[in-house]
Structure formats: C-alpha cells, structure tokens
Amino acid sequence: MTKGSGRAAVGAAVACLMTVPAAAQNGQPAAYQAPVISDTGKLAGPRQPLFFRHDVHAGQYQIPCLYCHATVAVSSAPGIPSMQTCFGCHQLVAGGKRPFGGGSTLSAARDSAARAAEAAEVRKVQAAWLGKKPSEWVRIHALPGFVRFPHMRHIKTLGTESCINCHGDVRAMSQVYQVATLKMGWCVTCHVQRQVSRDCTLCHY
C-alpha cells in the first residue's frame, strides 16, 4: 500500500499488544515501589485529565520508555501511546493491586481506599477506550516552532536510558513536570560538554 512496507508495521503493532513487558509479567515487586498519593494537589507539574503515573509504570514495573513511546528511536517525534496501547495491558490489569512503596504502613481502611482510587483511574482508561474518547494530555515539553529536535539521533548516541537527561527521572515522578529549561542555552551547554556540533542549521531551518 505504501513505499515503505506497511504490513510489517501492523505485525509489529500486534506483537506489542500480545507481549506484556517482562518486568510487569513476573509479578515480583521491583526494587523501587511507587508511593501512595493521597493528595495530588501537592504534586508538581500540570494536572493531567487522567492520573497516569510514570512512577508506577516506568518506576515500579520498569516498563521501558520505548514500550509506549515507540518511535523515539527511529523518528524525530517520540510519539505518544494510543489508547489501544494502554488498553492492551489494562484489559487484563485492573490496577490497585500493586505493592505500595514509600514505607507505607497504611491502616486497612486507607489502604483499600488508595487501592480503590488507583483502580478507579484504570477504569477511566478502560472507559476512554470503550467510549472512543482519547484523553487529552496537557503538553509539558514543548519547543518553539523554529526548533527541530531529532529524538532518534539523541537516543542513537546516548542510548535508550538517556531520556532522563532532558525529561528528568520520570520513573520517580507521580505526575510529570518539566525539569530542564529546554532553552537554547541549556541545549548549547550540553553540546559544548559533549563536543558535538553547534552549527545553527542543526536545529534551526
């Protein structure tokens, strides 16, 4: 159908849906355990329509970034996961069953309340999928229109773990907020340290 073979991509997509990430499968609790958040008001960063927790997914269950942001290594845009991707897991995973971290010795009542709350968020995801209403995330990392940032080249050079360099350690963020300024000076500093080109038309054209 296209110049680039399309059907391969479909196959890949299907494969992804079938395989739930390794860390998530063998249910033994990971080293890091995301805390219980009773009051989201205190969290940094804009409030999202759906309380998606990177600290639970990427932190506690160690789901690799590329599982959801699949195109970051091949394209300038990282891509944000489709609701299908969310539902791919959450048709099985109801939520609210994870081991609580943050040294939480919660009373039974508060514990169940917290679990109910998390399960509720997961139900929102399922509702969004079934109701065909993708949730509208608030954009946090935005560059001006005159800047081109090829994600893939940075991943290629710095590896798939290097996301934190710019996005901060989202594995420990209950709600994502902007860490780096993403201003030109900040970019240049890094380019100088790593002795890579600072030619203007690298990013501006």
Added chain:
Amino acid sequence: MDRRRFLKVVGVTSGGAAALSACGIGPEPTEQLIPYLVAPENQVPGTATWYATTCRECAAGCGLHAKVREGRVIKLEGNPESPINGGRLCSRGQAALQGLYDPDRVTEPMARGQSGEWQKLTWDEGIARLAAKIKDARGRGIVFVTGLETGSFGQLVDTWMREIGGRHVTYEPFAFEALREGNRLAFGTSAIPLYDFANAKYIVSFGADFMETWLSPVGYQNGFTRAHAFQAGRDASMARFVYVGPRLSLTGMSADEWIAAAPGTEGLMALAMAHVIASGRLAAVPADAARLRDLLAAHAPGTVADAVGVEARQIERLAREFAASKGGLAVAGGMTAQYPNGAEIVVAVNVLNYVAGQVGKTVRFGPNHALEGAGSFRQMADLVADMNAGRVPLLLVHGANPVHSLPGTFSQALGRVGYKVSFSSYLDETAAASDLVLPDLHPLEQWNDSQPRAGVYALQQPVMQPVLPGTMHTGDVLLRTTGKPGTFRDYVQTRWRELHGRLGRGLAFEDFWTDALQHGGIYRDPPPQAVRLSLELGKSAPGGAKPLLGWRPSPEEPLLVALPSIALHDGRGANKSWLQELPDPVSKITWHAWVEVHPETAAKWQVVSGDVVLLKSPFGAVRAPVWVSPGIRRGVLAVPIGQGHKAYGRYAKDRSFNAFELLGDVPTAYGGRAFTVSVAVARTGDHRRLATIEGDAREQGRGVIEVLPLERAERLKPGQHPFAEHGVPSYAERALEEWAEAQHKKASLGDYAGEHPRWAMAIDLTKCTGCSACVTACYAENNLATVGEELVVRRRQMSWMRIERYYTGGDHGRPVGAVVTPMLCQQCGNAPCEPVCPVYAAYHTPDGLNGQVYNRCVGTRYCANNCPYKVRYFNWHNFAEPGGEWESWPDPLNMLLNPDVTVREKGVMEKCTFCVQRIRAAQNRARLEDRNVQDGEITPACAQACPSEAIVFGDLHDTSSRVAQLARDPRGYHVLAGLNTKPAITYLARVVHGDVAETGPHG
C-alpha cells in the same frame, strides 16, 4: 483552522501538534496532545509516509507520490515508476494540493431555495432529491456532462445513463479535435499516437506546445530534453528543434530556430517539406506515398513560400535536414494552432512524417493517448442546441466548468434546463448556476482509476481522510441513488478483478491489487499498431490537388490567438494561489491576463506595456493590459486562457478577463473549436502596472547566461574552460590566492574543523526549458508565502526560485530568441551576504551553505542589498497571521505547510538553502544506519520536480559525485564569477545549433 476539526481530520500526535505550531516564529502555547485511539498502521509520527496515486489535473494522467505527515498530505511528487511522467511533475500537478485544501471548497450538499439562496442539505436529503428528479426526467433526455473519465467512474456513468435513457457527454475544453480528425483523415484512425521525442533527432513543431498543454507535457518535455540535451562525446549530436508558429511560446523558447509562419499556413509549409523529401527521394519514402504525388506537386516550396512568409530556400533546407537526420519528428495539433483549418495542418504534418518514413518509428501508434476518447466540441454544441430547445429536463455536471469555457451560449442555454445538478467540489461558475450541488471528494481523497494511455492502468487511492467530512465521492452518490449495493471502491475493485483476469500473470488478486496500489497502477506495453495512409487522402484529401488553403485570417484586422496557460490550463488552475502567483514562463506576469503585442504594432498603435486596450471580436469584448513582446509575429495578438472567473473561489474570482469570451462557439469543420479570432482593437486610455517579476528583458551582457554554438561545444576538451574569467592581472591572482589561503585557515576552527561536504548544484541550461515546475515545488516544500497581485506589482513576491527569461536578437535583422535560467541562492563560498549581517543570522555553515537562521534575523536587510544575485526575500508582512490582510494560508490551506520548515515571521529575511531540511533528514537517516550519505540520496525539491532533469545536486568534495563531474565540465561557468563570490552552483552553458543567439555586448 479550528483545532478540533484538525484533530478530527488527522488524529493528531505530538508530531501533528508540532506541525500545527510550526506556523509562526515564537514559542508555541502549551496545548493538548490527543493520542490516537488506534495508532494507524505504517505511520510514524515525525516521519513521512508515501502513497502512490494518479494526478487528475489534466488528461495526461501522471503518476503521483503523495507525501503524508501525521495524516496530512503535504507534498506531491512524480511517481518514478509511471511511464507517463517518470517521477517528474509540472506546476499544475503539484498544485493539486491546493485544490484539496482550497478554503472555498463546498463543505456539504446545497440546494437553491425559492428565493435562490443556498440551503444546506443532509446527504440523505440531497440524494433523495436527486433520485426524485431522475425519476421525473427518466427517458426524457437526462444529460451527464463529465470531464474525460477513462476509468471506473466513466464506466459507471455510461452504464447508468444507458439504464435511465440519458446521455453521457465528456467535455474537455482542450479536446484536440484537430489532431484526432487530422489523424483520421490521414491514417483512418482518430487515435492519438505516442510521439517518441526521446529518440527523435530532428524535431519540428507546427504549433504543438508539448511543454505546456499538448497531450502529456511532463513526459514529452522529459523526452524532448533527452533528445535535445548536449552531452559531450555522445555519438548522436544534440537534436535540432525548429518551432513554427506565430508566437514564441514556452515550447518555442527552447527551439534552435523559430519560424513565425503566417497563422494557418503551417500545413502548407509541412507539405512543401514533404514535397522536397518525396521529390528528392531524401528518405525511404513508403511506396503508397506515391498516391500523394498530385497533392505534393501542388505544394512546391516556391508555390507556398509567399503564403507562409518564409523563403523557399529555408523550407528546402529544413526538409533536407529533417530527412537527413534519419530521426525526424514533426508534431502539430496544439491548441495554439487550432485554427479553423487545424485538421488540414495535422494531415499535412502526418504526410510529412509519413513521407520521411517516420510513422512507426518516432510516431508510434499503439500506446495511444486517452484523449482519443474525449468528446468533441460539436457534441457540446449539439447539447447547447438541445438545451435551448428545452429538450434537457435534467443536466448533471461533474469535473467540467462549461459556463466558464462557453461563457455566452452555454450559460444562456442553462436557463432553459429544467434542473441542474453539479458534483463540483468548488462553487465554480457552473456549480453556482445549478440548483443542487453535491460536493465530490478531491481526487486525492478518492478511489478511482483511469487509463491515460493504452497499456497504462493508473489507480487512484485516498491518500488521507476527507478534509471536509461533509463531502462524498460522486461514485458513491450515484451508487446510492441507483440503489446499487457496495461502495465505489468495490466497484473499482470488481473492474480490477476483470483486469486481473487479463493481466494477473498468475498472481492472487489481493497481491495483484496491493502491488498495483504500491506502484500506482499496472504498466504494460501495448502491441504496436500499424497504420497506412488512408485511401481517401490521395484522391479527395482536403483540398485534393488544389493548395491547402482552407482558411486565411482577414488581412485588415489583427488575428488574436488564445493561448492555453501552462499554469491555469483551461481555467481550472485559477483557484490555486501557487498557480496564480507562478510567473507565466514567457511573459513573467502573475495574477492577471494580458494581451501580447509586437513592438512595431505597439508603436503603430502608440501603446506601451500596461496600457489597457479594448479587444472586440464578433462574439465578445474584453479590456486587456498590453504586454509588448518581441516574441510574437507582427499583426498577431495573443491572450492567455484561464482568468476572468465570475466565481470559483477567492483566488480565481474577478481577475482580469476571460479569453473564452472572445472565441466563437460554432464548431469548425473538424468538430473542434477555433482558438483564433479576428479582433478590433481600441485604446481606452487606462494604464496599470503589470504584476510582473521582470525587470530588464535584456541580459545586457552581464554573463548571467552563456551560450555556445554546437560546433564549439563539441570541440571542447575536458579541462578547457572557455568561460573562465580572463584579464585578471597576476598580482590580483596572487592576492586572491593568499586571501583564499587565509580564509581556509580561518575556516578550520571549532565546528569548521575536519572534513565537511560542500553541497553544490549543477544546472544544465541546455536542458532547462523555463517551465517553472521547480518554482512550484519550492513553494510546496519550503512554505513560501503567496503575496497576491498588489504586492507582486510592488515586487514583493517571495519565490526563492526565479526563472529569468531574457530575449535575444530581434535587432539588426537577427532572429528573435529567448534564453532562460533558474536563479536561486548560489550558496557562495565567499558570500557577500554573510559578513554584513550584524547578528550572524546569515552565516556560513560547515557544509558550505549560506545558512539563514530565521529566528535570529532582525531584518536589517543589509544582506539583500549586498547579494549580487538578488535571491534573498523579505517578509514585508505577516503572511501567516490567521485572518490577517496578507494571510497566505487561510484555513485549511495551512494543513499543507511542511512541518520540517519554519514558517517565517514578519520582518525576517528568507532564502533558499538547498532544502537544508532534506539534507539534515538524509544525514539523520544515514547516522541511524551508521553509514555516510550516498551521492544522489539528497534531492532538493526543485531538482526532484524538474521535468527535464536539468538540476543535479550533490557534494562537491566527493570527486566521484555527479555534481563534481558536472562542475568540471568545460561548459561550466559561474554567474558573476568576476565578483569572486565562489558560487556553489555551476551553470552549464546553453548549447545552440548554428550561431550564438547573442545575449549582449560582452565577449
């Protein structure tokens, strides 16, 4: 555009969001990111996907590749696999994109209310209403007018009309009736053969503008340049091209010789040439040509010379050369030469080809052109008659705009039609005059197929979701109206199942279908079709033994020729700002029509360029601004077709005049329409500044365009440089060398250290025809703003690519000619623009480009003053401001903006950077695959589009690259090399047969 709708259309990803906000310099507002519900297959955000489909902008049917980003098609390029255009595309084809995103498209079905106002309908209502009307009119003369439809849709209409006792009229304003009838008279078949320009060695065009609108412009131009290009050491020397016609058209500008024969006498000249060849047995004359003896005898050069206005010696010379070349090709039947005796001219030219033994060689019947199936003007005239007689209760129109091309008769007759339904996507004149409008999808949103040439089965697939959810494929509408099951896609597929049966070659249908989709169709070579001279021709040929003088223009009144415009075609291009702002390749005028007048005629009438005159023909009158040009025969006037729309959207409406108003509406003997008419001319005393980009029509010997006679070009040895700057004293040489040394030292610090490519370009002026496809490609790729007529008048156009056209000769009896050159940023190695920029917005990149950092520019414009090539353009206004006075991309046109290129802000200088975004993309790709960029991997938009493959791009430091080799070519030179700017663009001198058409006083 309103974001919600945008999202509905494309289902946005972060990439899509960025694409939107790429409009305008300055940080974008924090915004929502709406994920896909289901990620579409084979779509990677931030990376383009390509779909193969077919261009429907004219009957040529070129193959397309549509570049899709985040679900929006943002650029159209030629499909290299298509035998029609071989990966190239003309301006008109590329601008189809603007038809898709036209801000004035009809958004949903509409019907006229009692008081004539438009009422929105739902599709169910609309279809119900249509069905009702058909029920009433069934069998009482329903007429369905469509454009040329050689595929499923045409078949659907045919069968349907047969069912309901209606009639299907295909109407193409440029239907080449003369050509078809001429072929029928000569060979007994009205088929339109394939003219093999690529293998021709001597080309004579009798008014066939095969680079503009003649049959298949892109393919033929490509073939022509293969034959006509100069290639050192090629055994067959460059083909000679003679253009015969009253006006030096774009096609004519590439000619080695222009013969301004008296209009209508081209046929006499062709017969005279045939006479010389036959009588002198200069070629292997087929035996049955003997029957022509009488006819030819009556057309000896001496006999016709006076009528044609050419000396007999010249005709004989041409005939000898034509025959001696052993590869002659004579073409005729262009719209510019569709005189009342057009068919006779074609017959004569066929005779010439036949006598020279070229039929079957350079004139190949078999892969015949689709236009053979188009209706004729006579059918249209009959329809008008029926309408007037009230015999048409219901008229359906699709893909045609007869009210514009038949302004007088048709629109009057329309009043007598019971009910008029239009399936147009736009509110053009015909749609505006109808009672019901059922907006069709744009061809880029449709399933359909066509057969532009025998053996070529071209497929059309939707390359994106419909821009307007309220539109519906007319095929589906018809199916629903007739209550047939399935969608039009199924209908197309059923037809392809039949095709699969014949051409399947044992493939499973699914694979056959997918394969066809991937390659844009199925391409087969049809068997050649042998033709013989028709038996009538000898005896009762038009005119028989007496000279072919079917028609002569009245001597006292000037003859006006209506020209098909390469950009606007028959007027269908007029609603696209790219085409409106594309300078006409010949006149360089944008946004309005004009009348071409010979300098002597102008002096006689005491008019200058810009004076408005009144042109009065028996059929109508228009007011036209004069453009004085040496490229037209004395006493002949020329006006372009395509402007003067009364409707058809903001870009087309009320722009100067409609040339069709001057033309007659009576079909000629051969059932076509004459595109010439005698007019009376009167001065009005008004004057206007032409919206032209032309400064000086003469090159003044500035060395911008160098010309070489073929003899000299052939003698050039590698290493010779006839155009190298001479007369530089030795001390200056030394100074320059030292300077270069110092520059090199300075330029080896920081990012500049180490090995870098030097991006460069080579432009072969022997190939460049000036067709301006590259200009539109640049608009599409680099988000160039269109500024509108008023600003062009003030020279504010933004085109980074300027096709300069200089006239040559004309004085002291030297023949008039024209030379063209593309002028774009030369990416100087020693650029005058760089040191003067106070903020380093203009600076030299390590890979040798003159970078322009838009977001750093403060707009002192010093760089533009200091640029000797004048290829820097300034944003005088904010062309991206939504709703602004100078807005260039009114919603939803902004969806075609290239997300990889910044949209420039008010007050910023901009310029060509060899499509740096494509360079960076290729470098990123190569880096991911741990390899270096290969030569030929990067193609700037202009080079990609060029139908004559005149532009080559690559790395000068890679000595094996094509561009490096061309840069060493003896024909190579740099424009204004004397300024020591060290340009990266090497122009290869234009090679001409015979004497150099002088470009000015310089040596």
Added chain:
Amino acid sequence: MAETQAPRVTYDFVTRAIARTLGHPGKGYFALLGLAVALLGVGIVCLLFLLRYGLGLAGYSHPVYWAVYITCFVFWVGIAHSGTLISAILFLFRSGWRTAVYRTAEAMTVFAVMTAGLFPLIHIGRQWYFYWLIPYPNERGLWPNFKSPLIWDEFAIGTYFTVSTVFLIMGLIPDIAAVRDVATGWRKKLYAITGLGWRGTNEQWRHYTRGYLYLAALATPLVLSVHSVVSWDFAMAIVPGWHATIFAPYFVAGAIYSGVAMVITLLVPIRKLFRLEELITGHHFENLAKLCLLTGMIVAYAYCTENFVAWFGGNPHERAAFYYRAFGPFWWASWTMYVCNAFLPQLLWFKQIRTNILALFVMSIFVNVGMWFERYVIIVVSLAGEPYERFANATYNPTWADWGIMAGSFGWFFMWFLLFVKNFPAVSISEVKEVLPAPRRAPHREGAVHA
C-alpha cells in the same frame, strides 16, 4: 574680534541679552513648538502602524531594501557634524568668531544624533529585537558580528552621542550659573541644580578650561571618524555606486557641509526671534558661509571623482549605475542633488551673497534639501539602478509611511531644539565675554563671572 560687536555691547548687556532669551515665550514660540509636536505625533502614529503591519507599509521593493529611513539616518548624522566641528575644532584653532554660534551648533549636534539614532531601530524588520545588535553576554553564547559595518555604526553613533552631550553640558555650566543669578522661580531651582554649584572661582575656571580643552581634543577626531564609519555602511558593500574608496572623506565633507547649512538655517530665525543681532553679526554668518563654500567644493569634487572613476574604471556595472543616476527614472533626484550641492554654492564666492543674511538663509535651505537628496540618490538609486541581475531590477515609490516618519523626525528634532533654546542660553555668555574688550570699571556682578 572685539571690533565685531557694537560698542554698546558690554558684559552686562551680554548677560541681559541672553538671559532675555529665556524670558516668557511668545505666541510664535508656542506655535512653532506645537507644530513640532504635531509632526512628531504623525511620525509616532506611522511608526505604530509599521510595528503592527510590518515594513511592507513603506515603499520598499525588491531590490530596494533600504530607502527613506536610512536616507534620513545619514542625513541627521550629517547634520550633527558641524556642531562638533565648530565647538571643538575651531576652539582648538582659537578662532574667536565661533563663540557666538557654537552653543546652537552643539545643541543641534546632540539633538540631530538623537534623531539619527532612531532610524536604524525604526527601519529593521523586527524592531523589538533591536537589542540583539548590542553585545551582551548570554547563555546562548551568541554575539553580534563585529565584522558587520552596522555594528561599527552602532558604536560610532553611541560614542558620538555621549561625547557631544557631555561637551554641551560642560560648556553650559558657567552660563547656567550666570543665568541662575538673574533667574527667578522654578528656573532658579533648575539652574541651581544644573549649574553644579559653579562659583566662577579661579580654581574652578582653571579646572574648567583645562577640562574643556581636553574634551575638545577628545571630540575632534570623532568629527572625522563617525561619518567615515557611517559611509562604510555603503562603501563596504559591493553595490555599484556604493563600493568606492572616496566615501569616507566624501561623507565627512558632505556632513559638515549640511551641518553648517543647518546651523545657518537655525541661527537666522533665532537671531531674529531673540533679537541677538548685536551678538550674532554678519561677520559670523560670513565665516559660516566660507566654511560652507569650502566643504561644498570638496563635495563637488567628490561628485566629479565618482563619475570619472565609474567611467574610467570601465566596470560595466559601475558605468550602468551612474548612467542610471543621471538619466534613469530618478534623474530629477540626482540633478536636484548636483544643482543644490555643487552649483548653487558657487554663488558664495561673492561677498554680497555671503554677507546677505536672507540670501544665506535661502541658500542653506537649498543645501539641506540637496544633501537629503544626495543620500536618497546614493541609497535608493544605486539599489534600484544596477542590482547586477538585470532581471531583478525594479523601481521604487515612497509611501505615506516613509514621509510620515520622516516628518516625525523633524518634529522630534525641532521639539528638543525649541525646548533647549528657551530654557538654556543659546549663545555662550562666558565665551562671548571672553572676546569683549575689558570694561572700564569692574562691575560688581560680572566681576565674579569674569574673574
């Protein structure tokens, strides 16, 4: 120079005569001031439109990318020059006649530079980023391009403005002190502050004269440097008609020429208005006229050289450019310039003209017009005439946006000037007295000043 003043001119007379200029302003004054402010208003409105809708409102075309605004810029910088020349250079040459006129010239300098400085900011495409031309450390590690003549310009103009302002204020101190002693009301307070506690003691005078001398020496080279740098904006470019080695001296001469002309234009009405006939006499005007003639001749010579070199150099582009100047569509502009700047001033050879104030006034107006057109011709006509690429050349028509902002600049200039002459002594009291014969008996007050 004592013989130049009438015998009744005494120290006392001078002080009172000049103090009188600061008296209550008449209707005429307010009318002029109102006119100036109105013009300024027009300019501001045009500028606002320009900011909102972009430079397209002005008459620019491709390839005429600089036009009226840069013309005005060079024009006003030029005007500025005579001030420093008269006040600094003539001071060093100890030419006594300057004393009566230099204050006006100096004030004119400062205000002209203030006007000129606005145009580079107005004419750029994104005015709100003008500060990117100023070198300041930033995290992006970006600096302006010190190779660009525009950056040299910025420094030249900046320096010139600073020095000439300091010079003006410095010269004012003793005079302010003098008028302070005769002034009353709020003005007394104003002068008390701006007088910087001047007492006119020997000590102060010694330091003052020493400092003034040094400052003069410092300002002198600027007269030559500033306009040379401005000329390089053009000479450094490769535009035919700009790229010439004579530009620096040519521009400097032209600048002083236009400046002196402007001094005359301003002095004549002031003299009338403030009845300073005794202080500013025909003798002063004649000297100014001589200066005018000298610089005028240099300019005329430059015109000849330009055209000769264009022809003699044999460069087709240069030749075309100068042919276009004289006989192209802009012939009227070029000939206005030639006539006003090169031919008319020849009349100054005649003493009757030099000493006829009215004739001089008219002449000076012509020179001002001519010099404005000189810049217009150099900038616009060169760009339109021969842009190397024959196909790209185009004509140019100014629009209301050009004229409006130009008018505004005149309003701006005259507003400041009028405010100045009404609030500060337009003629130097102390220096005029220096050239007066010593009084028969030392009067009590001036004694202090005279010291």
